[in-house]
Amino acid sequence: MPIKAQLFITCLAEQFFSDTLKNMVGLLDRLGVQSEFPADQTCCGQPFFNSGFQSQARSMGKKWLELFARTEGYIVSPSGSCVDMIHHHYPELFPEGTREHQMAVDVAARTFEFTQFLVNELKVIDVGARFPRKVTYHASCHLLRGLGAKEEAKTLLRNVKDLELIPLRDEETCCGFGGVFSVIYPEVSEAMMKAKLQCIEESGAQAVVACDAGCLMNIGGGLVKRNSPVKAMHLIDVLASQ
Template sequence: MPGIQLFITCLVDSFYPKTGEAIVSILHRLGVDVEFVPDQTCCGQPNFNAGLRAEARLVAEHTIRVFEKTTGDIVTPSGSCAHMLKHGYSELFADDPAWLTRAQALASRVFEFTEYIVDKLGVTDLGAQWNGTLTYHPSCHTLRGMNIDRQPRALLANVRGATILELPNAEECCGFGGIFSMEHPELSAEWLKRKIGNLESTNSPTLVVTEAGCLMHIAGGLHRQKKRQRVVHIAEVLGNR
């Protein structure tokens, strides 16, 4: 039985535990042993994006040390965290050969959740069922940073009972972008307004995402506007039977 390390991410750990539970359940059904290292923390992306490189390096060093003690692939339900682990760390340690080697070793083990299922396990049908219409929002880091798009779409296409509708202008950012939404709140709000408008145009009651940050941002906007649509992480759709 193959084994993986689950890098749960801050947002899933703190706000969306059902997403984490769905991931573990799905991987167990696929015969994958899931391990969780309790010493894991943030990947350091907030500091990295804020330009606080020294602080980001400290977090990155901790993460590398923690996972060097483990074996197996590292799977995370976040394209942005996967991108940080695979690419951000190499940038942080570009001037430090010893740490760069360790960062690259870590990067070689990292997979975003849907990427791992489709590309590593070769599975596109999880036997999931969903009665209703779904539409999919590809997060920026997952789509552009990790070049992951066909994998979540392939998995959703095999969800029994679901009708998948294309989201207009799907590739546009939802406006979250981590600290971007705090540094540029007016621009963030405008992008969120456009994303919600595009969602409404599909008449789909459910928007599927692969990123907890997008989930929180869009769901928050829907709640404030008293809209009926809901946002779910793809793991919860794929885990529904």
């Protein structure tokens, strides 16, 4: 029986990282994983939850859960922040003892961020990629702190042929995006982003890699505004390189 993976593509990835999603499907196929796409999926409700709109988040969460609860196999996403929402906040949105709470617990148990799925579930650390560049890694907050994924992405990068992984000063410091945080506190967000960009450029890397679309939009946009030669890339796109 082939391994099945339901693709939880996330809002930002669908709108701004379509090539990354295609590369994710291609990588899974090469690894013998059968990808399926639940076509009616919507936002997981994280923006509402982070803004304090519990009722709206609960409504969106219920719809998301009912869709994915009908699927089989793993649920895999290219975004640590959205997976963190499923793992840690869905169960608390619904009272214990309810059908929705049990659905949240069951679905969360089979939902994984892409790098965790590869390294921890498939036991794959080398996908046969080649990327002859100097690369540094930004640890996205929700992936690192929420999901506890500290080494998976770097393990995959270390096994990319001809890639030189360069340490990043303040690697685990937030880039300033934080979803709605960047809208509510733009001055603070911009200051945090500038500090992160300084670290990235000081590293001497040709590309900065992360595993969350929000971080990549923020960092990538900041690099473009500075006319920086450094490119912001999703790890999936590096792993798809030959």
